[in-house]
Amino acid sequence: MEILWFALAVLCWVLFFALEGFDFGVGMLAPALGRDDHERGAAIRTVGPVWDGNEVWLVAAIGVTFAAFPDWYAALLSGLYLPMVLVLLALAARGVAIEFRGKVDTPAWRRRCEVTLAVSSFVTAGLFGAVVAVATTGLALDPTGAVVGSGLGRTLGPLLSWPALVGAVLGVLAALVQGATFLGLRTTGPVRARARRVAVASAVVGAVVAAGVGVAVGGLAALFAGVVALLGVATAVAAGWRHEGTAFAAATLGVVGAVVAAFTAHVPVVLPSTLDPASSLTITGAAASPYALTVITVGAVLILPGVVAYQAFSYWVFRRRVASERVAA
Amino acid sequence: MTALELSRLQFAVVTVYHYLFVPLSISLSALTAGLQTAWWRTRDERYSRATLLAGKLLMATFAVGVVTGLVQEFQFGLSWSAFAQYYGDVFGPTLAIEGMLAFFLEATFLGLWWFGRDRLRPGLHLATIWVVAVGTLISAYVILAANAFMQHPVGATIDPATGRAVLGSFGALLTNPVVVASFPHTIAGAFMAGGALLLAIGMWRRRDDAVQGPTWRVLARVGAWTTLVGGAAVSLTGDVLGKVMTAVQPMKMASAEALYETTSHAPFSLFAIQLPGMEQPWSIDVPWLLSFLATGDPTATVQGIDDLQRQYELQFGPGNYTPWIPVAYWTFRLMIGLGVAATAAAAYVLWRTRRGRDLTPAWFADRWLLRFLWVLPVLPTAAATFGWLFTETARQPWLVFGLFQTRDGVSPTLTPVELVASLAGFALVYGVLAVVWVRLVLHVSRQEPTPLHPTAEESRPEPVLEMSY
Numbered sequence: 001m002e003i004l005w006f007a008l009a010v011l012c013w014v015l016f017f018a019l020e021g022f023d024f025g026v027g028m029l030a031p032a033l034g035r036d037d038h039e040r041g042a043a044i045r046t047v048g049p050v051w052d053g054n055e056v057w058l059v060a061a062i063g064v065t066f067a068a069f070p071d072w073y074a075a076l077l078s079g080l081y082l083p084m085v086l087v088l089l090a091l092a093a094r095g096v097a098i099e100f101r102g103k104v105d106t107p108a109w110r111r112r113c114e115v116t117l118a119v120s121s122f123v124t125a126g127l128f129g130a131v132v133a134v135a136t137t138g139l140a141l142d143p144t145g146a147v148v149g150s151g152l153g154r155t156l157g158p159l160l161s162w163p164a165l166v167g168a169v170l171g172v173l174a175a176l177v178q179g180a181t182f183l184g185l186r187t188t189g190p191v192r193a194r195a196r197r198v199a200v201a202s203a204v205v206g207a208v209v210a211a212g213v214g215v216a217v218g219g220l221a222a223l224f225a226g227v228v229a230l231l232g233v234a235t236a237v238a239a240g241w242r243h244e245g246t247a248f249a250a251a252t253l254g255v256v257g258a259v260v261a262a263f264t265a266h267v268p269v270v271l272p273s274t275l276d277p278a279s280s281l282t283i284t285g286a287a288a289s290p291y292a293l294t295v296i297t298v299g300a301v302l303i304l305p306g307v308v309a310y311q312a313f314s315y316w317v318f319r320r321r322v323a324s325e326r327v328a329a
Numbered sequence: 330m331t332a333l334e335l336s337r338l339q340f341a342v343v344t345v346y347h348y349l350f351v352p353l354s355i356s357l358s359a360l361t362a363g364l365q366t367a368w369w370r371t372r373d374e375r376y377s378r379a380t381l382l383a384g385k386l387l388m389a390t391f392a393v394g395v396v397t398g399l400v401q402e403f404q405f406g407l408s409w410s411a412f413a414q415y416y417g418d419v420f421g422p423t424l425a426i427e428g429m430l431a432f433f434l435e436a437t438f439l440g441l442w443w444f445g446r447d448r449l450r451p452g453l454h455l456a457t458i459w460v461v462a463v464g465t466l467i468s469a470y471v472i473l474a475a476n477a478f479m480q481h482p483v484g485a486t487i488d489p490a491t492g493r494a495v496l497g498s499f500g501a502l503l504t505n506p507v508v509v510a511s512f513p514h515t516i517a518g519a520f521m522a523g524g525a526l527l528l529a530i531g532m533w534r535r536r537d538d539a540v541q542g543p544t545w546r547v548l549a550r551v552g553a554w555t556t557l558v559g560g561a562a563v564s565l566t567g568d569v570l571g572k573v574m575t576a577v578q579p580m581k582m583a584s585a586e587a588l589y590e591t592t593s594h595a596p597f598s599l600f601a602i603q604l605p606g607m608e609q610p611w612s613i614d615v616p617w618l619l620s621f622l623a624t625g626d627p628t629a630t631v632q633g634i635d636d637l638q639r640q641y642e643l644q645f646g647p648g649n650y651t652p653w654i655p656v657a658y659w660t661f662r663l664m665i666g667l668g669v670a671a672t673a674a675a676a677y678v679l680w681r682t683r684r685g686r687d688l689t690p691a692w693f694a695d696r697w698l699l700r701f702l703w704v705l706p707v708l709p710t711a712a713a714t715f716g717w718l719f720t721e722t723a724r725q726p727w728l729v730f731g732l733f734q735t736r737d738g739v740s741p742t743l744t745p746v747e748l749v750a751s752l753a754g755f756a757l758v759y760g761v762l763a764v765v766w767v768r769l770v771l772h773v774s775r776q777e778p779t780p781l782h783p784t785a786e787e788s789r790p791e792p793v794l795e796m797s798y
Contacts, residue, residue: 049444056437060432062402066413066417073406077413078740082747092397099392104768104772146740148742152747154747288421291497292418299426310437
């Protein structure tokens with residue numbers, strides 16, 4: 001039962017990173033790739049109808065984690081208190097910037113929204129990359145599941161480590177690759193051409209960094225890193241050959257692989273302790289009661305297939321490319 | 330301040346702020362759906378324009394509600410990790426089911442509604458906004474069930490070995506008598522908030538915009554009716570909720586009246602003041618009303634704070650089980666007073682604008698109403714805020730009533746400096762969001778309302794676009 005729920009929690013996190021990854025990338029790239037209000041508007045419009053539904057996967061992921069593994073949820077969030085608060089603040093700025101941009105018809109208003117969107121998307125992608133990397137390498141957990149230390153350094157300190165820095169770089173690169181390939185798939189004309197060039201460049205850099213991580217850590221993780229690097233190469237090649245669908249699929253698979261690798265790196269440990277291996281949180285140790293797990297199982301089985309269906313319907317409704325000329329700035 | 334006090338302050342700030350936008354999202358989605366249904370049935374263009382305007386207000390409000398609501402999902406782990414560990418079995422499934430069942434619906438279908446205006450058939454398009462409205466109600470019910478558990482824990486037992494709550498019956502959690510009473514009360518209050526916003530905007534713009542005067546009038550009248558009916562429903566459901574609360578948390582209702590001694594035929598004071606040097610506070614009392622509100626019987630005995638304090642000491646051990654009385658007393662009265670004021674204003678507007686009539690600035694009451702129109706949308710929102718402040722602070726010192734105290738729930742290693750940093754971050758970002766939201770609402774209100782669907786001349790023929798996938 002716990003294994004099933006661990007799998008479901010990982011699935012929600014994977015779906016969140018895979019779906020929001022291109023939202024973050026589009027957020028970073030839209031102001032840079034669009035040369036005028038119409039082009040920038042078209043780029044943002046590609047995610048306009050779907051970004052919020054994608055972000056709800058974060059609610060589902062954190063909700064499932066809380067429901068199935070309360071100790072994991074408590075240790076992760078209180079142990080990475082300030083980084084997570086920063087993520088939430090950046091997400092707040094991001095969501096509002098997307099939604100508010102088109103609601104007032106002045107260039108200055110749109111410009112402010114675009115800059116906010118780009119900066120907050122960059123910060124969120126980087127912080128999520130760093131947080132995942134830190135959670136994979138472990139926190140200073142004591143036997144009660146609390147992170148020891150005091151002051152600002154307790155929860156900001158872990159961000160100033162090599163794994164966190166590499167994680168942040170990978171997070172931003174992954175979002176860029178996904179965002180660029182998504183824009184290539186969903187726009188027309190000059191934006192599409194520029195997105196293709198960004199996709200090739202960022203996929204090559206991403207593949208190199210992923211390969212570097214593989215060499216550095218070795219073992220089973222190196223295998224995963226190698227696969228991610230190969231998918232990066234495949235993305236670059238497909239984008240270069242203008243196989244836009246293939247490029248986006250390869251980029252997304254790369255993100256999926258990286259997230260799965262990070263979450264399953266220490267199974268059955270879900271959150272390693274850097275102080276004492278005995279204090280690490282395990283799948284069974286962190287789980288909720290069997291009845292609570294049954295409740296959410298029934299809920300998930302009844303609800304999630306419907307969610308996937310109507311989200312797919314939404315992507316189907318908005319399947320046409322967004323032409324810059326038709327977007328009223 | 331200690332980490333506990335700062336954590337409580339942060340939870341209050343972040344949650345109260347989120348709840349400024351929640352009632353508007355709930356009511357504006359249903360009002361938008363209702364207006365669009367009216368347009369769909371009558372093809373009256375006023376409804377089409379009113380729908381899009383309400384929809385724009387909804388989009389702006391929903392965006393802020395979503396991003397501040399996301400914070401709520403994380404709060405329990407961030408600064409209340411002990412609570413998350415001990416009550417994760419109850420709260421986790423509730424939040425997970427809410428997210429899966431309601432948030433996905435709201436987020437996905439609102440995107441379909443806004444961007445699908447020229448993509449979906451009109452009937453399907455209308456259905457999408459109704460799905461959003463239903464989604465907000467489901468989400469309200471489930472989250473209120475989680476709150477009701479904190480007021481009156483049912484459906485879970487405490488594992489004696491670990492001290493942790495173990496969920497026993499999800500059905501019992503969802504049929505808690507407190508949520509059954511608080512859900513209609515909360516929803517009625519939410520409709521007052523959305524109604525008052527449309528009422529104020531409609532009345533304000535009705536005079537400046539002669540061309541679209543009829544559209545603004547529709548908004549004003551719909552808003553006024555919504556506020557009036559919502560106000561009536563709020564008082565009826567509030568009466569039921571008060572009786573449930575008297576049964577499950579007598580201390581809360583005693584605190585609402587600052588009733589120290591157990592009294593029969595207890596009066597309800599409308600207003601009380603105690604100046605330094607006065608032995609007894611001076612107050613205006615309505616005889617027997619408290620007994621009636623608390624139990625339905627004007628002669629019944631209402632337990633006083635002192636008796637309850639003694640009783641709880643015997644039951645739970647030494648300690649202070651009395652909430653902060655002045656806050657309980659005044660928030661309760663402000664909730665009722667501001668709600669009544671909004672309802673009365675709506676009734677007045679409906680009377681003065683009956684059968685095509687209009688407010689006349691020459692008449693001094695109308696002049697004052699028009700001058701202070703901006704106060705109207707503030708009233709129900711402020712009333713709801715005071716209501717929540719009342720129900721949450723008058724439960725103290727308990728986080729889960731009778732089982733778990735607030736001081737035991739805070740994240741154990743969190744230090745004040747971290748909390749000051751996060752509070753500053755929330756204050757800054759939330760402050761900016763509030764200013765931008767108000768500017769956006771004013772901007773949307775100043776524009777001429779456009780029809781929901783562009784007319785034939787406006788919509789250019791769509792070039793055949795390739796499919797992306």
